[in-house]
Amino acid sequence: xxxxxxxxxxxxxxxxxxxxxxxxxxxxxxxxxxxxxxxxxxxxxxxxxxxxxxxxxxxxxxxxxxxxxxxxxxxxxxxxxxxxxxxxxxxxxxxxxxxxxxxxxxxxxxxxxx
Amino acid sequence: xxxxxxxxxxxxxxxxxxxxxxxxxxxxxxxxxxxxxxxxxxxxxxxxxxxxxxxxxxxxxxxxxxxxxxxxxxxxxxxxxxxxxxxxxxxxxxxxxxxxxxxxxxxxxxxxxxx
Numbered sequence: 001x002x003x004x005x006x007x008x009x010x011x012x013x014x015x016x017x018x019x020x021x022x023x024x025x026x027x028x029x030x031x032x033x034x035x036x037x038x039x040x041x042x043x044x045x046x047x048x049x050x051x052x053x054x055x056x057x058x059x060x061x062x063x064x065x066x067x068x069x070x071x072x073x074x075x076x077x078x079x080x081x082x083x084x085x086x087x088x089x090x091x092x093x094x095x096x097x098x099x100x101x102x103x104x105x106x107x108x109x110x111x112x113x114x
Numbered sequence: 115x116x117x118x119x120x121x122x123x124x125x126x127x128x129x130x131x132x133x134x135x136x137x138x139x140x141x142x143x144x145x146x147x148x149x150x151x152x153x154x155x156x157x158x159x160x161x162x163x164x165x166x167x168x169x170x171x172x173x174x175x176x177x178x179x180x181x182x183x184x185x186x187x188x189x190x191x192x193x194x195x196x197x198x199x200x201x202x203x204x205x206x207x208x209x210x211x212x213x214x215x216x217x218x219x220x221x222x223x224x225x226x227x228x229x
Contacts, residue, residue, distance in 0.1 A: 043158075043222075090157055099146045099208040100208070100210070102163060
């Protein structure tokens with residue numbers, strides 16, 4: 001079974017631009033979560049989608065948005081990029097929602113904002 | 115609200131020696147606890163989890179973790195470290211009692227195993 005696939009692997013953008021990141025979960029996994037990883041803050045939860053609906057949202061500004069398609073693939077969009085948005089963005093999938101579900105992570109998209 | 119503390123940014127250990135990576139947690143109900151490992155330029159990989167039952171949980175690559183309810187800790191251990199264990203380790207907690215099922219992660223501990 002293929003793992004979680006994130007594209008692109010690296011992105012370089014300038015302030016004010018917008019960016020779209022893509023995530024394909026493991027086949028059969030219906031829950032997709034997004035995390036922002038930075039050296040100082042660790043992993044910060046962005047949002048979680050299940051059956052094309054956003055079920056949970058972290059404490060990020062409205063510039064961060066996402067969606068999930070009927071095949072469970074998910075996209076994350078960041079508009080009006082700021083320097084502080086530079087980070088590794090990780091996508092994780094699981095078969096179900098639930099507190100005891102283990103997450104399967106992709107390798108991430110490294111976003112650099114100049 | 116739930117939280118995780120990993121008090122050490124970095125742990126250094128010699129190859130062949132036992133290792134411990136510390137984690138303490140706070141959650142309103144009963145915890146589900148997880149350890150993940152991240153190798154350079156990779157995403158996180160699941161190591162082990164505590165749901166209920168035996169306080170000593172065994173996971174991948176010879177790692178184990180001990181759940182201590184009174185100390186609200188879930189330390190990761192391995193009897194004999196390998197250089198290949200060098201990586202970033204994350205502890206995570208979620209609420210088993212009906213709160214948010216989204217896990218909260220610690221800031222990570224960098225484990226460096228010296229030859």
